[in-house]
Amino acid sequence: MSMTTTTAPQTAAEAELAVQARQAPVRSQGYWAGVWKRLRRDPVTVACALILLLMFLAIVFAPLLAPHDPYQGSMLRRLRAIGTPGYLLGTDELGRDMLTRLLYGGRLSWFMGIVPVAIAFVVGTVLGVLAGYAGGKVNMAIMRVTDVFYAFPSVLLAVAISGALGAGILNAILALTLVFIPPIIRVAESVTTGVRSLDFVDAARASGAGAFTVVRVHVLGNVLGPIFIYATSLISVSMILASGLSFLGLGTKPPEPEWGLMLNTLRTAIYVQPWVAVLPGACIFVTSICFNLLSDGLRQAMDVKG
Amino acid sequence: MIRYLIRRILYAVPIALAVGFVCFMLVQIAPGDPINAIVPPDAPGDVVEQVRREYGLDKPLPVQFGIWLMKVAQGDLGRSLATGRTVWSDLSTAIGNTLLLAAVAALLGFALGCILGGLAGTFRGSLLDRVAVGTAVAGVSVPHYWLGMVLVVIFSVQLNWLPAMGAGPGGSADWSWDWEQVKHLILPAVTLSVIPMGIVTRTVRGIVAEIMNQEFVVALRGKGLTRRGVFLHVVKNAAPNALAVMGLQLGYLMGGSILVETVFSWPGTGLLLNNAIFQRDLPVLQGTILVLAMFFVALNLVVDLMQTALDPRIRRA
Numbered sequence: 001m002s003m004t005t006t007t008a009p010q011t012a013a014e015a016e017l018a019v020q021a022r023q024a025p026v027r028s029q030g031y032w033a034g035v036w037k038r039l040r041r042d043p044v045t046v047a048c049a050l051i052l053l054l055m056f057l058a059i060v061f062a063p064l065l066a067p068h069d070p071y072q073g074s075m076l077r078r079l080r081a082i083g084t085p086g087y088l089l090g091t092d093e094l095g096r097d098m099l100t101r102l103l104y105g106g107r108l109s110w111f112m113g114i115v116p117v118a119i120a121f122v123v124g125t126v127l128g129v130l131a132g133y134a135g136g137k138v139n140m141a142i143m144r145v146t147d148v149f150y151a152f153p154s155v156l157l158a159v160a161i162s163g164a165l166g167a168g169i170l171n172a173i174l175a176l177t178l179v180f181i182p183p184i185i186r187v188a189e190s191v192t193t194g195v196r197s198l199d200f201v202d203a204a205r206a207s208g209a210g211a212f213t214v215v216r217v218h219v220l221g222n223v224l225g226p227i228f229i230y231a232t233s234l235i236s237v238s239m240i241l242a243s244g245l246s247f248l249g250l251g252t253k254p255p256e257p258e259w260g261l262m263l264n265t266l267r268t269a270i271y272v273q274p275w276v277a278v279l280p281g282a283c284i285f286v287t288s289i290c291f292n293l294l295s296d297g298l299r300q301a302m303d304v305k306g
Numbered sequence: 307m308i309r310y311l312i313r314r315i316l317y318a319v320p321i322a323l324a325v326g327f328v329c330f331m332l333v334q335i336a337p338g339d340p341i342n343a344i345v346p347p348d349a350p351g352d353v354v355e356q357v358r359r360e361y362g363l364d365k366p367l368p369v370q371f372g373i374w375l376m377k378v379a380q381g382d383l384g385r386s387l388a389t390g391r392t393v394w395s396d397l398s399t400a401i402g403n404t405l406l407l408a409a410v411a412a413l414l415g416f417a418l419g420c421i422l423g424g425l426a427g428t429f430r431g432s433l434l435d436r437v438a439v440g441t442a443v444a445g446v447s448v449p450h451y452w453l454g455m456v457l458v459v460i461f462s463v464q465l466n467w468l469p470a471m472g473a474g475p476g477g478s479a480d481w482s483w484d485w486e487q488v489k490h491l492i493l494p495a496v497t498l499s500v501i502p503m504g505i506v507t508r509t510v511r512g513i514v515a516e517i518m519n520q521e522f523v524v525a526l527r528g529k530g531l532t533r534r535g536v537f538l539h540v541v542k543n544a545a546p547n548a549l550a551v552m553g554l555q556l557g558y559l560m561g562g563s564i565l566v567e568t569v570f571s572w573p574g575t576g577l578l579l580n581n582a583i584f585q586r587d588l589p590v591l592q593g594t595i596l597v598l599a600m601f602f603v604a605l606n607l608v609v610d611l612m613q614t615a616l617d618p619r620i621r622r623a
Contacts, residue, residue, distance in 0.1 A: 148324040151603050152595075153561025160595045163583040164332040240449045244565050247451055248580060263452060267569075274459035281452025289447035296443070 038301040045297025048290040055287060059106035068097035070104040070257050079273045090276040092262065093269050094255075098276055102283055105257035109284065112169065112251060112258070113239035116176035121231040124181045128188020129223060133196055133215055143189060149182040158241055162250045172251040176241055180234055187230045191223045225302055232295040236288040243284050259284050310614060318607045325603055326378065329596040330371050333588050346387055383593035388585045393593035396578060401597065404567070404574030407494055408559040415499035416552050419506025426507065427514025428540075438507055445504025454497040454569035461493060468493050471571040494570040498563055502555040509551045513544045546617035553609035557602040 039045055058065060067086070073094035080091040082098075089098040131142040149157065161175035195201060196219065204214045243260025245251040252258040254265060259280040266277040345357050358364050362373045377384075383393035419442075426438035462470035469490050517523065517540050526536050560575075567576030575594050582590035 144320075147321060148328065151321050151325045151606065152328070152599050153558045153602055155558070155564060156561035156595060156598055156602075159564055159579060159583075160329075160332055160591070161335075163579065163591055164336040164588070166337055166586075236447050240447075243449060244451060247565065248568060248583065250583065260449075263455065267455065270455060270459055271463055274463050278452065278456050278459060281449055281455060284449045284452060285447065288449065289443060292443055292447045 035301045039297060042297050042301065044293055045301070048293045048297070051286065052290050052294065055106060055290075056110070058103055059110060062100075062103040062107060066097075066100040066103050068100045070096065070100050071255055072096065079269055079276065081273055082275055082279075089279060090273060092266060092276070098279060101257040101262060102259070102279060105259045105262055105280060106283065106287075108169070108252055108256065108258040109239065109243055109246075109260065110287070112173060112176070112242035112246070113287075114235060116173050116242070117180055117231055117234050117238045119173075119177045120180035120184050120234075121227070123177075124184025124231075125188050125224070125227050127181070128185040128227070129192045129215060129219065131185065132189040132192025132223075133211070133219060135193075135196075139189070142185065146182045146185045149178070150186075154179050154237070155241065155244070158245060159248065159250070162245055167250050167253060169252055172242060172245045175245070176238055179241070180231075180238065183234070184227065184231060188223060188227050191226045192219060195219055195222045229295065229299045229302060232298060233292070236292040236295070239284060239288045239291065307614070311611065314607065314610055314614075318603060322600060322603050323375075325599045326375060326596065327371060329592055329599065330374050332592050332595065334367070336588055378596065383596070384589035386582075386587055386590050388581070388587045388590070393589050396590065397575070397593055397597060400573060400575045400578045400594075403572060404560060404563055404576065407491065407498060407567070407572055407574055408556060408563060410491060410495040411498035411563075412502060412552070412556050412559055414495060415502030415555070416506055418499070419503045420510055420548070422503075423507040423510025423512075424514055424544075427511040428518060430515050430518075435511075438511065442504040442507035442511075445500040445507070447504075448500055450497050450500055451565040451569050453500060454493065454566055457493050457497060458569070472573070494566055494572050497569070498559060498566045501562070502552070502559060505555060506548070506552060510544065510548050513547050514540060517543050546613050549616065550609050550613045553605060553612065557605040560601060561598050 067088075073092070073096040075095055077087070077091050078095040079093060080087050082088075082090045084090055087097050087099070089102065092098055092101060127142050131139045152160070158172075158175045158179045161178055162172050165171040165175065201214060201218050204218050209217070242251060243258070243263070246258050246260030247264045249261075249264065252261045254261065262280040263278075263284075266280070269277045341354060341358050341361075341363055345354055349357075362370055365373070381394060383397070385392055386396060389396065422438040422441060426435040429435055458470045461468045470493070472490055523536060523540065526539055531539075563572075563574060564576030564579050566572070567574045568580050571577060575598060578590060579594050581587070582594065
């Protein structure tokens with residue numbers, strides 16, 4: 001107990017004030033500092049972020065890390081087991097080094113998984129915010145078209161569009177983008193409708209701000225977070241679907257390394273080297289689950305509901 | 307209620323038409339002349355022109371859509387380019403197989419999802435909760451076509467317990483619940499069930515946790531109701547939303563089984579689609595997608611109506 005009674009709190013109310021004063025620096029920190037702090041304390045999210053970062057670096061620096069050429073095979077060393085000297089993860093059905101092909105394959109798999117969500121995020125946010133803010137007929141028009149695409153199960157829609165357009169990376173990306181735009185529109189529309197009716201938006205409008213300014217200054221800041229979180233949760237699905245399209249022969253074409261396509265061409269090898277054959281799928285799984293958990297962690301840290 | 311019923315059913319009509327239009331457009335966006343979806347590419351020129359006139363492909367697009375729609379309404383989905391049979395003849399057997407697979411997978415996934423989700427929601431924060439959440443995340447994150455391969459490696463290649471391919475001697479046309487048939491169903495059904503398992507676990511956990519936090523549960527406990535009694539109250543409150551999610555999942559299973567069917571060569575709509583894509587057999591592609599999408603539209607309608615009927619809290623005008 002301190003003897004400097006002059007500074008010691010005398011009443012409960014003063015004690016409360018003192019506690020608040022001590023907490024003040026913590027409270028005044030920004031929203032993002034709080035998010036960052038919560039994220040760092042979440043071991044699962046941190047682990048997932050680290051794994052994804054390592055994978056990202058590995059596929060970016062694939063040419064430096066890969067021990068062999070991704071296309072150069074040899075009939076003499078087909079389907080070696082995992083742990084073969086010089087071929088750490090074995091070789092594929094054409095005698096190409098698996099480690100090398102997995103490193104290079106990640107480039108296309110990540111690209112095809114993330115790009116559709118990124119494009120859909122931009123397009124879906126624009127259309128959804130427009131529908132939510134404008135309301136009325138604009139809302140009707142955008143949301144009814146969205147309903148139509150909702151009437152297809154997502155895998156079926158992706159297969160239908162890329163199946164009709166034919167195999168190819170661009171067609172697969174186009175198909176996946178079309179799959180992800182409608183759900184993002186729905187989320188964007190619903191959060192925008194919620195924000196639009198809040199007092200500060202009315203106040204901004206009443207003080208003469210134009211629609212564009214209101215959306216840019218007052219609406220976007222409040223809706224981008226939830227939409228972004230939702231979009232990150234789609235990356236996992238997108239990775240699985242993108243590799244799935246390649247697995248069906250609709251995405252990448254051989255001999256290009258891509259995890260889904262590698263899984264497909266190695267299917268015939270499951271009786272010879274089963275554990276080599278399932279490696280590309282394990283890569284998809286790890287990426288997908290990490291993106292999923294990272295998205296969950298972000299949602300909690302940013303305190304977004306839904 | 308009756309007004310809502312009528313409005314909801316009427317609303318499904320434009321959606322179904324629009325879905326039909328999207329399916330119609332699939333052939334239009336396909337590279338090359340849409341006529342190639344009807345006659346083989348090596349047909350002589352005068353035959354091509356004759357068919358073009360017969361099918362009305364020389365007319366403007368909206369008229370073509372009308373003609374196509376009339377045919378579809380009469381059950382004519384065209385003919386397969388690869389086999390020459392009507393699309394419907396192949397499709398009808400395939401749908402039976404897919405429905406069988408999807409139904410079994412749904413039962414597996416829903417049962418496990420409800421149990422895991424219910425327990426996790428009741429005992430939030432427990433070890434059990436963490437295991438359930440982990441299982442759910444793994445279930446929705448796993449590329450199921452890969453899981454299928456892993457299961458084949460374990461149970462077909464290594465242990466030699468279950469067959470890796472096909473639907474057994476009978477298929478769905480001559481399906482019987484004996485071991486020879488059922489053993490072909492196990493691996494594909496388990497593989498397909500992981501996604502609904504994950505989603506249902508998450509959903510049920512969320513719903514149950516929310517209900518358990520409500521005051522009426524405390525009140526029921528307070529008045530001394532047995533655990534069983536409280537459980538029944540929670541189930542009654544959770545059922546409408548949980549059933550709605552499960553209903554839609556069945557539709558996703560029907561449409562999403564293409565990858566699993568490809569892995570296991572299960573003779574359903576997915577394998578049919580896969581073959582159609584490889585042979586660029588556009589009528590089969592279009593017909594299959596149309597029928598599956600229409601099934602999904604109908605399912606959406608049924609789920610909405612069922613949810614309204616089951617849940618007195620939803621008062622829709």
